[in-house]
Amino acid sequence: MKNNVLFLQGNEACVEGALYAGLDFFAGYPITPSTEIAELLSYRLPATGRKFIQMEDELSSMCAIVGASLTGKKVMTATSGPGFSLKQEAIGFAVMTETPCVIVNIQRGGPSTGLPTSGSQGDVMQARWGTHGEHAIIVLTASNNQDVFAMTVEAFNLSETFRTPVVLLFDEVVAHTREKLTMPEPGEINVVDRLHTSVPKGTDYHPYLPREDGRLPMSDFGGVHRYNVTGLAHDMWGFPSTNPTIVYDLMRHLVDKIQGHTKEITRIKEFFVEDAECLLISYGASARTALHVVENRRERGEKLGLLELQTLWPFPADVVKKRCASIDCVVVVEMNMGQILHEVKRVIHDGDKVFLANKIDGTFIAPTDILDILRIIQGKGA
Amino acid sequence: MAKKKKGKPVINREWCKGCGICVEFCPEDALALDEMEKSNLAYPDKCNSCGMCELRCPDLAIELR
Amino acid sequence: MAVKDYIRERFFPHLWCPGCGHGIVMGAMIRAIEKLGIQKSDIVVVSGIGCSSRICGYLDFHTLHTLHGRALAFATGLKLSRPELTLLVPMGDGDAFAIGGNHLIHAARRNIDLTAIIMNNNIYGMTGGQSSPSTGYGDLATTAPYGNIDPSFDPVNLVLGAGASFVARTTTYHVTSMINILEKAITHKGFSVVEVLSQCPTYYGRKNRLATAVDMMNFYKNRTTPIGSKDKEKNPDLIERGIFIQEERPEYCAEYAKLIEKARSQ
Structure with missing residues (x-):
């Protein structure tokens, strides 16, 4: 090696x-x-x-x-x-x-x-x-x-x-x-390079006209195509526009190009979810503690699973919805007052089975912070 | 550079906004605003082709040709 | 090439008010570039927000219309990644001295090869005539209805103090001199600042007894004087114009190239 x-x-x-x-x-x-x-x-x-x-x-x-x-x-x-x-x-x-x-x-x-x-x-x-x-x-x-x-x-x-x-x-x-x-070897993980336009010099290049697949090939500043870039609402050439049709299309494009590809963008890790009765949903550092709790409880025969979100936005609603469908209780583990909790509640339409295990005092969330919540859910008292 | 320019001012009436800068600062008083408030080479004989009207036109509406 | 070869004609007549000085500055920029013979695809114009910034749409270069005050920050990133390009950064006085003041002094400190062209009309025009850091004491503005009490910046001393290696001031009246100064500023290897006194008859002039563009340009003609002139000694209130400093100093991108050599050899 x-x-x-x-x-x-x-x-x-x-x-x-x-x-x-x-x-x-x-x-x-x-x-x-x-x-x-x-x-x-x-x-x-x-x-x-x-x-x-x-x-x-x-x-x-x-x-x-x-x-x-x-x-x-x-x-x-x-x-x-x-x-x-x-x-x-x-x-x-x-x-x-x-x-x-x-x-x-x-x-x-x-x-x-x-x-x-x-x-x-x-x-x-x-x-x-x-x-x-x-x-x-x-x-x-x-x-x-x-x-x-x-x-x-x-x-x-x-x-x-x-x-x-x-x-x-x-x-x-x-x-x-x-x-x-x-360290991954070169080539082990795919690396996507910039998509450049194939439009030749002298032919009209549209920096903001999506191709059929929705992608917009770019032309570098300093290259043969001179175009405008502005933070104003703009047309397919990059020039300012207040035309309602152009503005509508731009707004839809900006949102749809991401929301419409949520599945492609979703990165998620699943631990013991197949037979889980109770599911922890976590991400970032909190997911470390959540995973520890899940592994620990599995050893005792408790059917606990973990969904670790790596894509937070666009929120992977479909995956969360599917995974939570047959689950009795869901505990969102995060170090805030329930920011992803609200998203989970929003997408599964059964807010009563969603709970929060959190930490907001600057200390790292500990297994006991999750276990305390699980005990309350299971009716075992705090 | 202006002195090298040949020709007389040709005014693009579509672009001219009638600010009067060219009229006021023409050293030979060759220009005037017409009834439509557009710049106009009213006295072509006075024009010495210095090109200052072209350089000072904020609308890029004047070209010596 | 003619002036028309450098503009995007379909957007003319432009949106600036009748008599606005910014069109004169745009014309001077084009003529300076024409004289220098720089290829259009080698030029990037980066602007901020305000009347001045709309120049981007009209010029047939690579054009980047950014955020209020941040043009120099975008331009710094662009220049450092492609040092061979010529970067012009037109700004307004609110853009450059107020919201973007920090970027102005730091671009000067780095001496990065950008040409900042500050169209100073002593007012916020796009938003309807509010006082700016270059509005004079006692001047009227829509946010200074009783007269402005904020002292104004002296932009020349500001950027000189920050380390700019080329600093000049000109006016829309002195247009041949403006073209000449812009040529030198663009050619200068380092950070160049050209302050252009540029009239806003609509908002500044109307409120301050200079009703027309002509009045304002006559003001520039009569109330400015070449640097170090005898008139200035007699009348200290006259505004000096010309090149205040033009000095060769280590330029940022050139220094960075040396740093790369150093890093590679270690």
Whole structure:
């Protein structure tokens, strides 16, 4: 066996995944608990002729990666809660202009400055709805280094495929946990490259006219096609328009290209779900604790299962609905006051069997936090 | 550069918004606004083809030809 | 090539008000580029939000119409990933000095090879005439109905202090000089700032006893003077125009190329 097992932090696993996916350009601003990503990339990127820049603030970091992406580069920025708030306007710009980019948000306690060094999963709804206006977005997460690596590669792939910003919604616990990562060999995980237009020079290129398969081939800034990119509602050439038909088509396209491909975008892990009577639904660091509880209870013969969500948005409604159909009780395990809980309740139409096991005090969710809820559900008292 | 230009100002009436900048700053007073508030080479003989009207036109409506 | 070869003619006549100075600036930009002979596909124009930013739609280059104040941030990412492209960043005074002030000083500090063209009309035009960081003391605006009490920025000293290696000021009246300055700014290797006093007759002029574009351009003609002129000594209130600094300094993308060499050799 080759010596390809590393021992590192989640943040470092994210960097390895990004480099594997072909990251060309990173812009960032220091913020706990994501800073290691920027630090490591400032070392790694120039050594392979690629670009790293520390910008003057969070807003400009987000803007800079969008600018770089338009020249055909694979781009990423990394931040945490307060910075994620500041980036929202430019994330919306990337949504509207359909510019591929990856935004890592290492969640910490909030609101405001909150708990900079503590884990949290309080940004689930912000990742979905942080920027203004109706839109759709892809949000992925992971619970361990191997998956952080894989989801980071996925984030770039989905971003290029759907011409959309993708948020990697990790958390402080996963980001700072040191564990092993078995580095995939080149080619072991599929890497999606940018789809460039085949329209030749001199022929009218439409940057915002979807092909039959819904994809929009791009032309790099600096290339032969000169076109306009704007955050205003625009037509298929990228020029501003207030024509209701054009605006309607644009809005539908922006939402449908993601919501209509939910199945393709869904990444989910299932543990002991086939015969489960009670199902835990969790994601990110919380899923580590949930898995521990499930494995532990299985040894005692309890029919407990775990659905670990890796795609949070678009919410994998069909899978959750199907898996919960014959289940007696569902416990959503998360480090917030029930952000995914509401989604689960919304999709299974049987809110009475859905419960929440959570933690919001900055400490990591423990097995007892889940077991206490299970005992109450099972009528065994608190 | 303006001095190298040949020809007289030709005004694109579709683009001209009638601001009067070319009229006011024409060194030879060769231009005027017509009844439609559009710039017009009213006194072609006065025009010395300096091209300042072309350079100062905010509507890109003047071209020396 | 003629001016018309550089524009997207189907969007003309443009949306700017009659007499708005921004069209004169656009014309000067085109003529500077024409004289320099830069290929259209080698030019990227990045703008923010406001009247000034709408220039993007009219120019037949690669054009990126971004967010209010953030044009320089987008342009920085673009330039660093494709340093061989020529980047022009037209902005307004609200865009550059207020909401985008941080990006302006940091682009100057980095000395990244962008040309910032700041069309200063002393007002927020697109939103209907609110006071900006360059609205003068006592001036009227829709958010300064009793007269503006905020001191204004001196943009030239601001960017000089931040380290810009090319700084100039011109006006829409002095259009041949503007073309000349823009040529030098675009050719300059490093961050160039060209402040252009550009009239807004609709919102600034009307409220401040300069009713027409002609009045405002006469103001630029009579109230500005070349840098270091005798007139300035006699009348310190005159606004200086010309090139304040033009200095060769390490440029960011060139420095980054050196950094790559260093990183590769370690």
